[in-house]
Amino acid sequence: xxxxxxxxxxxxxxxxxxxxxxxxxxxxxxxxxxxxxxxxxxxxxxxxxxxxxxxxxxxxxxxxxxxxxxxxxxxxxxxxxxxxxxxxxxxxxxxxxxxxxxxxxxxxxxxxxxxxxxxxxxxxxxxxxxxxxxxxxxxxxxxxxxxxxxxxxxxxxxxxxxxxxxxxxxxxxxxxxxxxxxxxxxxxxxxxxxxxxxxxxxxxxxxxxxxxxxxxxxxxxxxxxxxxxxxxxxxxxxxxxxxxxxxxxxxxxxxxxxxxxxxxxxxxxxxxxxxxxxxxxxxxxxxxxxxxxxxxxxxxxxxxxxxxxxxxxxxxxxxxxxxxxxxxxxxxxxxxxxxxxxxxxxxxxxxxxxxxxxxxxxxxxxxxxxxxxxxxxxxxxxxxxxxxxxxxxxxxxxxxxxxxxxxxxxxxxxxxxxxxxxxxxxxxxxxxxxxxxxxxxxxxxxxxxxx
Numbered sequence: 001x002x003x004x005x006x007x008x009x010x011x012x013x014x015x016x017x018x019x020x021x022x023x024x025x026x027x028x029x030x031x032x033x034x035x036x037x038x039x040x041x042x043x044x045x046x047x048x049x050x051x052x053x054x055x056x057x058x059x060x061x062x063x064x065x066x067x068x069x070x071x072x073x074x075x076x077x078x079x080x081x082x083x084x085x086x087x088x089x090x091x092x093x094x095x096x097x098x099x100x101x102x103x104x105x106x107x108x109x110x111x112x113x114x115x116x117x118x119x120x121x122x123x124x125x126x127x128x129x130x131x132x133x134x135x136x137x138x139x140x141x142x143x144x145x146x147x148x149x150x151x152x153x154x155x156x157x158x159x160x161x162x163x164x165x166x167x168x169x170x171x172x173x174x175x176x177x178x179x180x181x182x183x184x185x186x187x188x189x190x191x192x193x194x195x196x197x198x199x200x201x202x203x204x205x206x207x208x209x210x211x212x213x214x215x216x217x218x219x220x221x222x223x224x225x226x227x228x229x230x231x232x233x234x235x236x237x238x239x240x241x242x243x244x245x246x247x248x249x250x251x252x253x254x255x256x257x258x259x260x261x262x263x264x265x266x267x268x269x270x271x272x273x274x275x276x277x278x279x280x281x282x283x284x285x286x287x288x289x290x291x292x293x294x295x296x297x298x299x300x301x302x303x304x305x306x307x308x309x310x311x312x313x314x315x316x317x318x319x320x321x322x323x324x325x326x327x328x329x330x331x332x333x334x335x336x337x338x339x340x341x342x343x344x345x346x347x348x349x350x351x352x353x354x355x356x357x358x359x360x361x362x363x364x365x366x367x368x369x370x371x372x373x374x375x376x377x378x379x380x381x382x383x384x385x386x387x388x389x390x391x392x393x394x395x396x397x398x399x400x401x402x403x404x405x406x407x408x409x410x411x412x413x414x415x416x417x418x419x420x421x422x423x424x425x426x427x428x429x430x431x432x433x434x435x436x437x438x439x440x441x442x443x444x445x446x447x448x449x450x451x
Contacts (some may be wrong), residue, residue: 021032021245029138036104039403042226043394046233047325048263050394053221053229061127061223062239063384065137066391069211070117071191073246077192079207083188084114085090085155087121091143096150099136108133112386116187117326119211120388124160130224131232137219138236163192170267170435172336177258177433178269181451182331182359186249190412216393222383245395251329255429257451261348265441266436267337268347270449274323274330278393278401283409284417285332290368291360291418292334297371298331304367306353307334314346316391325389332425340437357422365415370420372410377401436437 041054041228069220088110089096100305103110108125121140123133166172180188205390211217218239253273275282293305302308307319317338324331336350380403393400430451432444444451 016402018231025188039377039409041390041400041402044226044230046219047238048229049233049237050240050398051221051226051233052390052394053224053226055225056223056381057383058223058383059127060124060383061221061299062122062124062387063122063130063133063222063224063229064073064122064220064387064390064391065135065141065217066143066220066395067119067211067285068117068392068395069207069216070115071121071189072116072186073090073211074189076197076199076203077190078196079194079199079204080119081114081159081162081191081193082155082199082204083208083211084112084119085148086144086146086327087112087119087140089150089154090145090147091139092145093139093143097121106132114191114449115290115388116189116191118388118392120391122384122387124384130221130228134219134229134232135236135409137240138233141217144208144241146201146208148201150356151201151204156395158192159196163194165186166192166308167194170265171264171269171335172396173260173262174267174269174337174433174435175333175335177260177387177435178333178431179331179433180432181258182250182253182258182271182273183251183354184237184254184432185252187326187329200429202340209241210243210245213241215242216243216246216395218394220387220391222387251326253329253429253431255431255451257432257434259434259438259441259443261438264358265337266340266343266441267335267432267433268343268435268441269333269335270350270444271331271333271431271433272428274332275325275412276328276330277325278327278397279328279399280328281325281401281406281409282330282357282421283406283413285330286372287365287368287410287413288357288418289321289323289332290372291357292321293368294318294334304364306356306364307350310349310353311346313349314342316342317346319346319350331431340440342443343436344440345394345444351448354422354426360415360418362415365413365418369410369413373407376407376410382413412433 025200041052044051069080071080088099100144106129111122113120121137125133219233275285292307294307296303296308302312310319311319319336391402432451434441
């Protein structure tokens, strides 16, 4: 039996369900004509809340609320992780059970994610159900009750399980260690609640009150009419606080080495200062990550990237190069894992691969640019991808780089700029995270890195 609710709430829910995708009239509206500019986002203000959206004309849609409340900004270790898990719990209008049943009845999907900068609340649904899901996300941000029993009985066990799973992965631990070496404070803090200070539901509620404010979040939609997102956000996010953005330690890069023993496997992350997102985007570093590569786009083939050629020589070793873009900085890294003895011999070759960028050809550059463009367009076409990066940019600067602008920036990258970027990385200090059999795995200086 569903929990009892007052007549007003019951009427509101029935109203949404009647006008949802379950209604033949509403369902017909879901098949909209294709948008004329499917990659162009519009940015507006909805009664003080930043709203960004694009209308692809698709039958499905996604809506995300990006909140600047990641581990970088938490007052106590673990608070951000706990706040993320309070999503879609009991509010003053709905119980957690009712939310589950209501969303399942409408064929929707609710998700959350936590990064170092943001907590993201995301809904995926049929296009005609936009009003309901804006209302639900607004309800989650403004009316969650933060019950102590939900925290102790539901959230803590889930957090503990998530920590166990992630910290059993040596690649995850090595990337966390590289962040700690790179930034120390702020971005260097553990993303998950590996170390959790003694706090309760009230401290989590206090952090929510500080961060769930109009100036500290953005509503990002894809596959939705922009004017409708503005309308419903103005209505259902009106109870948000009027506060501004939270602050944290400035992103100062230090470099260094962090080594952790583990029996779960072996991984080494070699990191350098990278490209920020938004206006701070450095396309040459993005293209460099594709030139180094590591992950083949062709099944059963190692590919022709520089790292792909390296790992062919070392059985059981895998490597990948990526850039993590934050609002004011970035971390460019290469993650390598495999059996300790083989990894020991592979790591000097990985460093040599970075050096060999100075010899890359026009064909290498063309391959990297084309692959990067494909990924950019694929993310733009998928209603559920890139929403966090878009929200992060609009919170920080009030605007976002359009897909077309980013693609032009990628196309403008030259061989000379990529070679200079690789040379600058190696000339500076690396941030290295090493996890596994430390008796075998080399130190950074053993493979020619300056830390």
